[in-house]
Amino acid sequence: MNSPHVVVVMGVAGTGKTTIGPLLAARLGVPYAEGDDFHPQANIAKMSAGTPLDDADRWPWLDAIGAWADGRAGLGGVVSCSALKRSYRDRLRATAPGVVFVHLTGDRALVEDRMSHRQGHFMPTALLDSQFATLQPLQPDEAGVAVDVAGGPEEITERAVEALNALPGTGTGTPR
Structure with missing residues (x-):
């Protein structure tokens, strides 16, 4: 990636956002922020109890990530940010235009399988569905x-860097 974009590593729980995010940041030479750290304690308690968040829970979290x-x-x-719905990504883009x-x-x-082997994470596998x-x-x-x-x-990170470099405006190639 040639330009200093902010990259949001998104996906469902257990896809490796917390693992790939720092590796990608290191490859790009930029800081990394863990999206889970932006959750208010009430959200963490709710998820720890096995209760999915609703949109009202997510808006302040997304706004904090967008502000960063x-x-x-x-x-x-x-x-990192799950950013599961288009409306969540739209909210992030409204706060931080130009995110990728x-x-x-x-x-x-x-x-x-990966989720079930994580240590010390508040998101239970019961919420994967x-x-x-x-x-x-x-x-x-x-x-x-x-x-x-x-x-x-490392392989996943390399594929991410290659894909980002192929995006118009971020590298030299063509879109996905």
């Missing part, structure tokens, strides 16, 4: 790329 991204405009950065999305995608069984039900993949008019999460973290 907007503060990095022109400087670049990477932030890397949608981590994967087979449900693989994602569930609600995540997939809510997911609205990136649309052709949204600046971003989809990257499959099969393989190791």
Whole structure:
């Protein structure tokens, strides 16, 4: 990626946002922010209890992430955020115009397996179905790329960098 865009690493729980985000930020030479750190304690308690968040829970969280991204405009950065619905991504773009999305995608069984082996995370595997039900993949008019999460973290990161470099305005190639 040639220009200092802010990249939002998105996807359902367990796709590796927290693993790939810092690796991608290191490759791009920009700071990384963990989206979960922007959740108010009430959201964390709700998810820890196995209750999915509703939109009213998500708006302040998305606004906080958007404010961080907007503060990095022109400087670049990477932030993780599930951004499952188009309306959530629209909200992020309204706060931080120019953000680019890397949608981590994967087979449900693989994602569930990875989720079940995570240590110390508040999101239980019981909420995975609600995540997939809510997911609205990136649309052709949204600046971003989809990257499959099969393989190791370095391989996934490399595919993300290559895909970003192929996006108009971020690299030298053509769109996805």
